[in-house]
Amino acid sequence: MNAEPAPGADIRAQRTARLAACLARAADGELGALDEVVAELNPLLWHVARSQGLGDEDAADVVQTTWLELVRQVHTIRSPLALTGWLVSATKREAWRVNARRRKQIGPGVDVLADSPDAAAGPAEQVLTNERDRTLWRHFAQLNERCRVLLRVVAQVGRPDYTEIADALDMPRGSIGPTRGRCLAKLRGLLLSDPAWSTE
Amino acid sequence: MSAIDPDAPLDELDERILAQVRAVHDEFDPPPPDLNERVCFAISLENLDIEVSRLYEDTRMAAGARAPEKIRAVTFETDSLTIMVTITVGPSDDVLRVEGWLAPAAPLRVELRMPDEAGDRRGRSLFVTAEDNGRFVFGGVPPGLAQLTIHRDPDTDGPGAVVTSPLML
Numbered sequence: 001m002n003a004e005p006a007p008g009a010d011i012r013a014q015r016t017a018r019l020a021a022c023l024a025r026a027a028d029g030e031l032g033a034l035d036e037v038v039a040e041l042n043p044l045l046w047h048v049a050r051s052q053g054l055g056d057e058d059a060a061d062v063v064q065t066t067w068l069e070l071v072r073q074v075h076t077i078r079s080p081l082a083l084t085g086w087l088v089s090a091t092k093r094e095a096w097r098v099n100a101r102r103r104k105q106i107g108p109g110v111d112v113l114a115d116s117p118d119a120a121a122g123p124a125e126q127v128l129t130n131e132r133d134r135t136l137w138r139h140f141a142q143l144n145e146r147c148r149v150l151l152r153v154v155a156q157v158g159r160p161d162y163t164e165i166a167d168a169l170d171m172p173r174g175s176i177g178p179t180r181g182r183c184l185a186k187l188r189g190l191l192l193s194d195p196a197w198s199t200e
Numbered sequence: 201m202s203a204i205d206p207d208a209p210l211d212e213l214d215e216r217i218l219a220q221v222r223a224v225h226d227e228f229d230p231p232p233p234d235l236n237e238r239v240c241f242a243i244s245l246e247n248l249d250i251e252v253s254r255l256y257e258d259t260r261m262a263a264g265a266r267a268p269e270k271i272r273a274v275t276f277e278t279d280s281l282t283i284m285v286t287i288t289v290g291p292s293d294d295v296l297r298v299e300g301w302l303a304p305a306a307p308l309r310v311e312l313r314m315p316d317e318a319g320d321r322r323g324r325s326l327f328v329t330a331e332d333n334g335r336f337v338f339g340g341v342p343p344g345l346a347q348l349t350i351h352r353d354p355d356t357d358g359p360g361a362v363v364t365s366p367l368m369l
Contacts, residue, residue, distance in 0.1 A: 031244045031321040038239045046231035060232055061255050064242045064365040068252045071243045094254075101256065133224050140221065155222035159210065174207075180214055185206040188217055192204075 012160050019080035027074045038067065041084065044156040045091045048169075051149040052095035058102075062094040069094075084161060088153070088168035135197040139190040147183035150175055241345055242366050244321045251359040253278045253348075258367075276348070276364045283348060283362070287369060296369055298338040302350065305334030311349040312338050343369050 018036075025033035045066060049059035069090055070077070077086060128134045140148065150171055154162050162177030175181045180188070191197045253276040260272045276283040285300040302308060313325045330336040347366040354360035 029246075029248065031246075032240070034243060035236075035240050038243075039236050042235055042239060043226070043231050046235065047225060047229075050229055056232065057258070060235055060238065061365055063231075063235060064239055065252060065254060067239045067243050068250070068363060068365060071245065071248055072250050072252055074248065097254065105257070127228050128224060133220065133227070136217075136220050137224055137228070140224070151218065151221050152225055155218040155225070159215065162210075176210075178209055179207050180205070180210050182206045184210075184214055184217065185204040187221075188214065189204040191217065 009160070012158070016080050019083055023074060023077060023080055023083065026071060034067075034071070037083075041087060044084070044153065045087055047156050048088055048091040048153050049095050051152050052092060052099065054095055054098060058098050059095075062091060062098060065094050066091045082164075084157065085164045085168040088165055092169060132197060135194055136191065139187060139194065139197070142190065143183060143186060146171070147186065150181075150183050151187065238345060238366055238368075241315055241323065242347060244323065245349075245363065246322060247361060249354060249360045250349075250363045251278050251280065251361070253281065253283060253362050253364045255365060256282075274367060278362055280358060281350060281362050283350065283364065285348070294342070295339075296341040296343060298341050298346075298369070300330075300336050300348075302330055302334035302336070305332065306330065306352075307332050309351040310336045311351065312341065313347045313349060314342070315345055341369065345369070 022033050022037050042063065045063045046059060049062045054062060066087060070087065077083060128137055140151070143151070150166060150169060153169060154165050154176055157165050159177065166175045166177065167173075176184060256275040256277045258272070258274045260270055262270060270289070272287040274285045274287070276285075282303040283300060284303070285298060288297050288299075289295075290297055298312065300310070302310075307330050309327060309329050311325045311327050313323045316322070316324045326338050326341070328336050328338060345366045346369050348364045350362040352358075352360065352362070
């Protein structure tokens with residue numbers, strides 16, 4: 001096992017201290033204390049919401065609701081280390097509520113995930129200009145839904161956070177970090193066997 | 201296809217693959233450009249003793265032949281309070297009328313908070329008091345972000361305010 005601190009441990013410690021300061025200022029009622037935290041973590045929460053099959057409007061609303069819940073509960077969040085995981089879990093839970101409500105509104109038997117943004121590779125093939133990216137997308141789209149959610153979300157954070165984020169998404173232990181895990185192994189195998197995907 | 205060991209430690213190629221997964225998603229499905237602004241506005245609250253009201257329904261419909269403007273109907277819910285709002289254009293083209301109902305009905309103070317162009321973080325707010333039947337009206341509302349807050353007595357009714365996520369009116 002690796003006894004050395006992981007690379008980036010200092011950066012992570014600094015980030016944790018910075019988050020702690022922001023949370024403390026927010027808990028003291030300082031407006032704007034969380035602006036930089038919002039800017040840093042919003043892309044992650046957006047991808048969590050979208051990976052749960054929400055459309056643009058619903059995803060934006062879920063992200064807003066999640067931050068409102070955070071400020072409501074800011075006094076109870078003891079460790080800034082746990083903040084990212086807390087936000088990811090809360091976003092997933094809010095997205096689940098919206099999906100449950102949509103199913104109720106649409107009626108039983110309709111798959112609300114049918115229009116999920118990553119279900120169809122078609123539009124992406126047109127948006128992505130680079131052949132290498134299109135190749136990755138094609139193989140990524142073949143992964144099962146659980147793997148697409150995991151890799152899409154984990155890719156938004158740094159390596160030291162992989163395990164925490166996988167936990168927050170309710171993925172089994174060992175899904176990713178410190179080992180590669182099945183999802184990434186599957187994608188890596190698909191990419192390496194495709195001559196159109198080069199490793200540069 | 202080459203067999204890849206899932207139990208091997210993450211290596212540099214894995215990191216490069218994840219970086220590409222991230223880049224592709226950021227390009228294909230980026231967050232809306234105003235998402236940070238919307239969230240920062242939403243959470244710039246004076247008082248954090250709140251209950252968060254979830255958006256339950258948001259529908260837009262044609263108002264019909266007699267009223268040419270479009271109507272938008274929005275419902276927010278918490279366990280203790282439902283807020284129903286309809287938004288119409290008028291009387292002039294550049295302002296909106298926001299009419300709402302609280303259920304259960306109560307003559308509570310209702311705040312509609314909008315970003316302040318002069319840059320005050322708290323934004324600027326319109327206040328009305330709902331009628332006994334729970335109805336309230338804001339007229340002359342400019343289009344843009346707006347957040348509803350229902351103020352109530354914190355001693356008897358739970359948290360002192362019910363806050364919605366901001367709507368883009």
